[in-house]
Amino acid sequence: MKDFTTQNRIGTKIVRGIAVASIWLLLWQVAAQAVGQELLLVSPLTMLRQLAQLVRQPVFWQAVFSSCGRIMAGVLLALAVGTVLAALMSRFAFLYAFFRPALQVIKATPIASFIILALVWIKSGALGTFAAFLMVLPMVWANLYEGIAAVDQSLLEMAKAYRFSFGKKLRYLYLPSLLPYFAAACGTGIGVGWKAGIAAEVLGLPQNSIGKALYHSKIYLEMPDLFCWTAVVILLSLLFEKLAAFLLRAVTKRLAAVKGAGK
Amino acid sequence: MIQVENLQKSYDGRRVLDRFSLTLPDSGVVCLAGASGRGKTTLLRLLSGLEQPDSGSVEGLAGRKMAFVFQEDRLLPWVTAAQNIRLAQPPGAKRPVQDLLALAGLDLEGKKYPDQLSGGQRRRVAFLRGIAFLEGAADGVLLLDEPFNGLDADASEKICRMIRDLPPQTLTVLVSHQLAPLNGLEASFFSMEEPV
Numbered sequence: 001m002k003d004f005t006t007q008n009r010i011g012t013k014i015v016r017g018i019a020v021a022s023i024w025l026l027l028w029q030v031a032a033q034a035v036g037q038e039l040l041l042v043s044p045l046t047m048l049r050q051l052a053q054l055v056r057q058p059v060f061w062q063a064v065f066s067s068c069g070r071i072m073a074g075v076l077l078a079l080a081v082g083t084v085l086a087a088l089m090s091r092f093a094f095l096y097a098f099f100r101p102a103l104q105v106i107k108a109t110p111i112a113s114f115i116i117l118a119l120v121w122i123k124s125g126a127l128g129t130f131a132a133f134l135m136v137l138p139m140v141w142a143n144l145y146e147g148i149a150a151v152d153q154s155l156l157e158m159a160k161a162y163r164f165s166f167g168k169k170l171r172y173l174y175l176p177s178l179l180p181y182f183a184a185a186c187g188t189g190i191g192v193g194w195k196a197g198i199a200a201e202v203l204g205l206p207q208n209s210i211g212k213a214l215y216h217s218k219i220y221l222e223m224p225d226l227f228c229w230t231a232v233v234i235l236l237s238l239l240f241e242k243l244a245a246f247l248l249r250a251v252t253k254r255l256a257a258v259k260g261a262g263k
Numbered sequence: 264m265i266q267v268e269n270l271q272k273s274y275d276g277r278r279v280l281d282r283f284s285l286t287l288p289d290s291g292v293v294c295l296a297g298a299s300g301r302g303k304t305t306l307l308r309l310l311s312g313l314e315q316p317d318s319g320s321v322e323g324l325a326g327r328k329m330a331f332v333f334q335e336d337r338l339l340p341w342v343t344a345a346q347n348i349r350l351a352q353p354p355g356a357k358r359p360v361q362d363l364l365a366l367a368g369l370d371l372e373g374k375k376y377p378d379q380l381s382g383g384q385r386r387r388v389a390f391l392r393g394i395a396f397l398e399g400a401a402d403g404v405l406l407l408d409e410p411f412n413g414l415d416a417d418a419s420e421k422i423c424r425m426i427r428d429l430p431p432q433t434l435t436v437l438v439s440h441q442l443a444p445l446n447g448l449e450a451s452f453f454s455m456e457e458p459v
Contacts, residue, residue, distance in 0.1 A: 158337040161313060162330070162351045162396050172350060176341040252341075 042227045050224035051231065059208070067128065067210040068236060071197030074132025075190055075240075081133075082140025082185070089141075090148040107138040115200045124204035128211065131200035132193035139192065140185040147181030148174075179252055186244040194237040264289060265323035265434070270316045272305050279305045282319070285453060289323070290402070292426060292435045292448050297455030303438040304334060306455070307406045310436065327434075328400040330393035334408040336385040338377040344388045345373035351396040358398055363391045367421050382413040390422055394429075401430050407437035411444050419444035 025044050032043035042050075054060045085103075089096040106114075111131055118130055151174060159169050201211020210229055217226035265287040272280040280302040287293055295303045308314045310321060311331045330351075338347045345360045352360070364373045367387040377385055390410055397403035405426070411419045423444055426435050439445070 154333070154335060154337050155339065157313060158333065161311060161333075162392070164350070168350065172339055172342065176339075 039221060039223055042223045046224050047227040047231065051228045054225070054228055062208040063210050063213050064232065064236070066206075066208040067197070067201065068240075070125070070128035070201075070206075070209070071132045071193055072240060074129040074134075074197060075136050075193035077129070078133045078136035078189065078193070079140055079182075079186065082137050083144055083182070085137075086141050086144035086148060089145060103138045103141055106134055107142075111135055111196050111199060112203070115203050118200075119204060124206040127200040127204035127206065128197040128209065132197040135196035136185075136189040136193045139189050140182075143181045143185035144178060147178040150181075151177045176252070179248060183245065183248045186248065187241055190241045190244060191237050194233060194240075198233055265321070267306070267310075268320050268322070270306070270309060270319035270321070272302070272309065272314070272316050280309075280316070283455075284319075287323075287436065287453075288434070288451065290432050290434050292437070292445075292450040294442070294445060294450045294452045295436065295438045295455055296442065296452055301455040303455055304408055307331070307408055307436065307438060310404075311406055324404065327402055327404050328397060329404040329406060330396040331406045332390050332393040332408060332410055334412070336377070336389040338385060338388060338392075340377050343374050343376055344369065344380060344384075347377070347388055348391050348395045351392040353396070353399055356395070356398045358395070360395070363395060366425055367391055368418060383415065383418055386410070386413050387418060387422065390425075394425060397429070397433065400433075402432040402434075403430070405429065405433060405435040405437075407435065407439075409439055410437060411439055411441045414444075416444070420447065423447050 028044050032038075032041045032046075035041045038046060085099060089099055111134070114134055115127060115131055118127060122130055155173055156169075159173055164173070198211050198214065201209040202215050203211075205212045205215060210233060214226060214229045216222070217229060267283065267285040267287065270280045270283040271278070279300075283302065283306070285306075295306065297303055305314075308331075309316050310324065311329050312324075313331065338344075339350070342350070345364065348360045348363060352358075361370070361373060364370055367390065369384060369387055369391075372380060372384055372388075377388070380388065390407070393405055393407070397405060410422055414422065419441070424447075426448060429435065437450075
């Protein structure tokens with residue numbers, strides 16, 4: 001009965017999602033027909049036709065894989081560094097005092113300023129990674145720092161009373177407590193990482209990149225290409241967000257299993 | 264003997280224990296009785312070493328393994344009842360968690376998560392965690408803060424039976440407003456009624 005209800009709920013969600021997407025596509029198609037100029041507003045049908053042509057070209061996949069690699073490397077690096085920073089800054093007050101202003105400055109500075117500055121120092125191929133890293137880092141740090149502060153003190157005291165080892169505390173107390181904060185950081189971080197990474201590629205124009213393809217679409221007024229590449233970026237960002245959510249759910253389940261329990 | 268001498272403890276300027284002294288036996292069951300606000304929980308926390316007194320000393324507990332069953336259950340919400348107990352067991356513990364659960368009348372609840380248990384069931388799991396932690400310790404110390412809260416007479420009786428079955432060198436110090444369940448135990452009573 002429970003499985004049936006769950007399946008029913010998932011089915012309803014999928015149908016609703018398809019219905020909403022169809023309505024938006026229809027509105028877009030109507031608007032494009034009303035404008036009547038593909039140079040100003042490309043219709044979804046034109047975009048899909050163009051996308052069907054693009055995916056047949058090896059250069060499309062080279063750009064997709066290269067940009068994915070660069071941007072996701074930056075996001076993953078930010079997740080790792082942000083997590084370590086949050087842990088260290090929660091533990092050592094002087095590190096908090098030292099790093100907090102820097103992270104706040106990064107958060108407040110326009111990404112374009114960093115990218116233009118970085119163009120002097122960094123090869124264009126690494127710009128996407130750098131931009132994604134820089135934009136996602138403060139986000140991860142802020143989320144996890146807040147999460148560490150919110151770990152239940154009474155459970156920490158329990159862990160102390162029952163002499164939980166560091167590993168046990170990390171696995172059964174900190175990680176489950178921090179997972180929602182980490183998931184939130186991943187969810188927003190991946191989206192922001194893609195935006196920043198693509199912006200950096202548009203400015204840095206590295207070989208085989210979505211950013212360069214977008215730039216060329218703009219220069220040559222290839223509006224269908226511009227819409228296609230934008231759609232590809234949105235889809236990739238969503239794909240990685242869903243993948244991260246799936247992996248985090250799997251980790252949560254794995255964490256819940258205690259070897260030998262229930263004997 | 265365990266000597267508690269001239270303990271003083273204040274929180275935010277409010278004195279909870281003032282030159283409190285007490286002698287406890289090395290083993291057996293000791294019940295600390297007294298109205299709320301007399302510092303019973305504070306005394307347990309000082310005995311456990313989770314907190315340090317402002318002044319005074321506790322002697323005779325060094326090297327003894329201590330399990331603290333807190334007034335709140337403090338169970339990890341993301342693991343099952345059995346897993347909560349298993350996590351407190353010392354490495355190489357032999358006693359199956361299922362046996363412990365059966366002793367407390369929780370045979371069928373091991374795979375449930377804390378939020379799927381009643382208040383009384385959670386209380387028993389918290390108690391079992393303390394018992395599991397002391398496995399293998401001949402002269403362990405079991406500190407129980409209101410262990411009978413939310414328990415019916417049958418469940419309280421099961422808890423008392425498990426306290427009775429602890430190794431003879433074990434010292435159990437408990438704070439409880441409910442004294443009726445203790446009838447079946449040979450317990451020493453210490454009053455903390457004196458205002459501080």
